[in-house]
Amino acid sequence: VRTIAVISLKGGSGKTTVAAHLALAAQLRDLSVMVADTDPQRSIANVLSARGGAAPKVVATAGPKLLSVQMAATGLAKDLLIIDTAAGAVDDVGEAVVLCDLALLVSRPTLLDVAGLAPTLSLARRLGKPTVVVINQAPPPEDDAESPLVKRMLRAFDYMKAPLAPVILRSRAAYQTALETGRSVEETPDAAAAAEIAALWDYIWVRAESAAARVALSAP
Ligand SMILES: Nc1ncnc2c1ncn2[C@@H]1O[C@H](COP(=O)(O)OP(=O)(O)O)[C@@H](O)[C@H]1O
Ligand SMILES: [Mg+2]
Numbered sequence: 001v002r003t004i005a006v007i008s009l010k011g012g013s014g015k016t017t018v019a020a021h022l023a024l025a026a027q028l029r030d031l032s033v034m035v036a037d038t039d040p041q042r043s044i045a046n047v048l049s050a051r052g053g054a055a056p057k058v059v060a061t062a063g064p065k066l067l068s069v070q071m072a073a074t075g076l077a078k079d080l081l082i083i084d085t086a087a088g089a090v091d092d093v094g095e096a097v098v099l100c101d102l103a104l105l106v107s108r109p110t111l112l113d114v115a116g117l118a119p120t121l122s123l124a125r126r127l128g129k130p131t132v133v134v135i136n137q138a139p140p141p142e143d144d145a146e147s148p149l150v151k152r153m154l155r156a157f158d159y160m161k162a163p164l165a166p167v168i169l170r171s172r173a174a175y176q177t178a179l180e181t182g183r184s185v186e187e188t189p190d191a192a193a194a195a196e197i198a199a200l201w202d203y204i205w206v207r208a209e210s211a212a213a214r215v216a217l218s219a220p
Helices: 015-028 043-049 061-074 090-099 111-126 148-159 173-180 191-218
Strands: 002-007 033-037 056-059 079-082 102-107 131-135
Touching: 002 015, 002 090, 002 191, 015 033, 015 102, 015 191, 033 043, 033 061, 033 148, 043 056, 056 148, 056 173, 061 079, 061 090, 079 090, 090 111, 102 111, 102 191, 111 131, 131 148, 131 191, 173 191
Parallel strands: 002 079, 002 102, 033 056, 033 079, 102 131
Antiparallel strands: none
C-alpha cells in the first residue's frame, strides 16, 4: 500500500482539505483507498461520512496504532493509505512520517506558516522521507501574474530548499462547499479548482509510487 502522510505542525493550513481531496481523487480514479484519521477532532472522518454512496474508508486512530492500520490496509489490498494528522501532534506526526512513502507538507503562503514549516521539514528530512510541500490557500494570480505575497513566499521556500509541488492550490470557496457534502471539487462546476486537484493528484501519485518502488528495490 502506498502511504502518504499529510502533515504540518501548524493548524489551519489545509491538511484535512488536501487529505480528503487526495482520498477522493484516488476513489474517483477507481483506486482502493483507506484514510487514517489521527486528529482527535475527527475532521476528515466527519467530512467523508457526509458523502452518500461510495466513500473512502476512514479509520479513526492515533500515532501508536498507525502500523496496525497500515498492515490492515495491506491485508485488504488497498492501493493507497492517506494519513491525516493534527496540528502540533509531534509524536503522531513522527509516527506517520516513519511509516509513509511520501510526506506531504501543507503550508499557506504567509510568513507565520512558512516559518512554522521549518520544524516539519527538518523532521521529514531527518527521517529521510521523500517530501513534497504544497502551497494552499494562495490568493489567485492577478492578471495572470503571481501575487506579490506569493512571490515573496516562493523566495522564502527557495531559501529553505523546500521541495515544492508544481501546482499551487488557491483560496476558493469550492474547497469548502464541496466538502460539506463529502464531495471533491472535481465533482463540482469549479473547473479551476478541479484542475488544481487533478494536477496535484497526478504529481503526488507518481511520487508515491516511485518512492515505494525505491523501498522495494532496497529490500533484502
Ligand atoms: N484552498 C482553500 N480554499 C478555501 N478554503 C480553504 C482551502 N483550504 C482549506 N480551507 C479552509 O481553511 C480551513 C482550515 O482547513 P483544514 O483543512 O481544516 O486545515 P487543517 O486540517 O490543516 O487544520 C477550513 O475552514 C477549510 O475549509
Ligand atoms: Mg485537520
